Amino acid sequence: MIKYINYGGADGVTGACHMLNTEFGNILLDCGLFQGRDRKIYSNLEMYFDPREVDAVVLSHAHIDHCGRIPILYEMGYRGKVYGTEATKLLSEIVLEESSKIFEEFSGESYKLFNLENVQMFLDNYVKVDYGKTTKILDNVFIELFDAGHLLGSASILVKIKDKSVFYSGDIGKLNTPILKDPEKITGADYAIIESTYGSLEKHESNEFFDEFKNIIINTLKRGGKCIIPSSTVGKMQEILYLINDIFEENDLKYKVYIDSPMSSKVVDIYEKCKYLYDEDAQEKLNNGDNPLDFTNLNYIITKEESIEIQENEEPYVVLSAGGMCEGGRVIYHLRKQIDNPKNSIILVGNQVHGTLGCRLSKGSKEIKIFKDKFKVKAEIYNFPSLSGHGDRNTIVDYVCSMNKKPKKIFLVHGDRKNQMDLRENLNFKNVEYTKFLKRYELK
Ligand SMILES: [Zn+2]
Structure with missing residues (x-):
């Protein structure tokens, strides 16, 4: 049986981190930094799980709230691979290097979360994956990435674990964003973890x-x-x-x-x-x-x-x-x-x-x-605010409803409760969960 546990970004928009415990290994989807108010509630230093027990990390995109704790994983003993697109690797390198310098410049030693050596370990262990190509990450575990239209190289992630599938939206982009393609629709999955940043905003003014x-x-x-x-x-x-x-x-x-x-x-x-x-x-x-x-x-x-x-x-x-x-x-x-x-x-x-x-x-x-x-x-x-990388509610609803294979359950993440409630009301799905930090969900 697969267990899903959230380690960040359940009820806030920073610190995204989702674990899938499976009989074939433990898969981490994103491991981002807590920022702003979230930083006062959750700790960037306490990982809440043992990084040495993680078997593979899949990264949706290069924003710091999705990749920012990965170097800390290496600092704490993780030695496995990180899977993501080529652009995500190149952009993460910049984001993480810039952050490690900002830590030094503005916060001093006390808030130095990782160093350039940890960033280098992340880069050395990175495996590039193209959109649409099924890639084996562990025995009986495969991933497929879809263009999320949120940042160059951003991906939504479909994890196939033997005969089960779990979909993680990552951050879903806004339609008609300059340079980027619109978010790519997916056919469906048994379970879906969906972002809800703008669950209360029906439509961006265009x-x-x-x-x-x-x-x-x-x-x-x-x-x-x-x-x-x-x-x-x-x-x-x-x-x-x-x-x-x-x-x-x-x-x-x-x-x-x-x-x-x-x-x-x-x-x-x-x-x-x-x-x-x-x-x-x-x-x-x-x-x-x-x-x-x-x-x-x-x-x-x-x-x-x-x-x-x-x-x-x-x-x-x-x-x-x-x-x-x-x-x-x-x-x-x-x-x-x-x-x-x-x-x-x-x-x-x-x-x-x-x-x-x-x-x-x-x-x-x-x-x-x-x-x-x-x-x-x-x-x-x-x-x-509409110059944002996140899709409005209509975009998310349309995205979820277009899945041919309807998920048995949808876990809402990456949004505060108000946004999650408004999104849930509009999704027209029976089984929608407000994901809780550290709670273990069984995916049967
Ligand atoms: Zn993002």
């Missing part, structure tokens, strides 16, 4: 947001202000860049655009290498000789010195800077410098997790604290 986003950027630049866009370096930054490229080309804008993140040029190289994963629109641009991630006024800022130089610069510009929820990364320094100037705009994108500075700003805080200093918030603050 076109209106782009016009508003465009107008904010143009108006801010024309009044001599700066647009500061905090963004995670991997995925989100490239999607926003794609939109900004469109805005600048359409309106023939001559202002400078900076990408201020030490890792960003490496990420673009990975996108270049994995362009076979691009959606049709992005492929078409490439075929016409227009790289959607490059344009005349774009500048990559790699060193700290260059970053300080542009912060001092009086000219209007757009800067995309690392640190999507304003909890760390270079964007902190841009905020310190620019947040008290009413000419500037801070444009938040995607889901701002509770307990983060990004969340406080999105809720209208008039004064914020960065390190030990207080700052008045005079810049205009905008929030675009």
Whole structure:
């Protein structure tokens, strides 16, 4: 009999970690870092299981809340393989290296969860798996990966254990995300573990947001202000860049655009290498000789010195800077410098997790604290939660309902209770479980 146990990301959107105990071995699906409020409830250091008893790890995608505890597994004695796509390996390397540096820079030794050596062990043990190819990971255990449309290389995972199957959605992408294909539908499974981030949001606003986003950027630049866009370096930054490229080309804008993140040029190289994963629109641009991630006024800022130089610069510009929820990364320094100037705009994108500075700003805080200093918030603050990598409720419902083989039970994860309740109500399935942390579920 298979047992399913959740070790993170059951009732929150960070720390994703799911274990399948089987007679053929123990399989871990993702092992992500707890962040924001979740970090105060759950420990990143206590794994809640013995990593030496895990036989294989399958990774859905390269976001830190899905891959961030894998190096800790190696630190704690895990010596097995990690399975995932090529793009996930390349992007995880960047994400994990960047995190280990942020730990050192912002949190000191006390919060140093893993080091570059642990990251190297993860890379050495990584096995690349293509979408749609059934791959043996243990005796009698096979996996198949499907494009989840959430991040370059992101996958939903079907685990086949002898005559049973368990499906894990990972993070399900939003339809029409720049560069990415839409989430690939699957035929079904005996059991399904499904994400519920936007279970309460029936539908993302689609076109209106782009016009508003465009107008904010143009108006801010024309009044001599700066647009500061905090963004995670991997995925989100490239999607926003794609939109900004469109805005600048359409309106023939001559202002400078900076990408201020030490890792960003490496990420673009990975996108270049994995362009076979691009959606049709992005492929078409490439075929016409227009790289959607490059344009005349774009500048990559790699060193700290260059970053300080542009912060001092009086000219209007757009800067995309690392640190999507304003909890760390270079964007902190841009905020310190620019947040008290009413000419500037801070444009938040995607889901701002509770307990983060990004969340406080999105809720209208008039004064914020960065390190030990207080700052008045005079810049205009905008929030675009729909510029998110996650599908809305309609997308998830459609995704689940399109399975020919209906699961005997659906486990909802990766969302708070309100989102899970709203999703459950709309799923039209009898057997839907609000997954509980550490509870053992028998999959017969
Ligand atoms: Zn994700």
